[in-house]
Amino acid sequence: MDNNKKLAFGKKNYRLMLLGIVVLILGFTLMTMDKEQYGFGLLGLTVGPVVVMAGFIIQFFAIFAKSKETK
Template identity: 75%
Template sequence: MNKKSNLAFGKKNYILMLIGIGVLITGFTLMTLDKEEYGFGVLGLTIGPIVVMAGFIIQFFAIMHKPKEDK
């Protein structure tokens, strides 16, 4: 019995989206952990934004990835 799913994304898309959300949360958390005044330290200006950008790139690929169709 082979049913075609009506969902827009496949299982791999949703897994990548969850990973991307986790990376985004990690990046924003890193920016808040900066102890320098107004977040002007290494975490707030360099590492945190790079991790957040990586999270958005993962989300982009999660949305654009086309699931393989089973025949």
């Protein structure tokens, strides 16, 4: 067995993934904080979904970012 197995992603990738997860949680939390009925206010329809989309975009870049450690 090879003891020098490398992880699939580098440290930069994992940090970006963690940041993306935090942004996703923040976006979903913002959507639940909307006081309008059925979430039809500004937080539920505009701000929250934009933050969630930003979290998914960060995740996309975290997966496809080149790391100096993985070659």
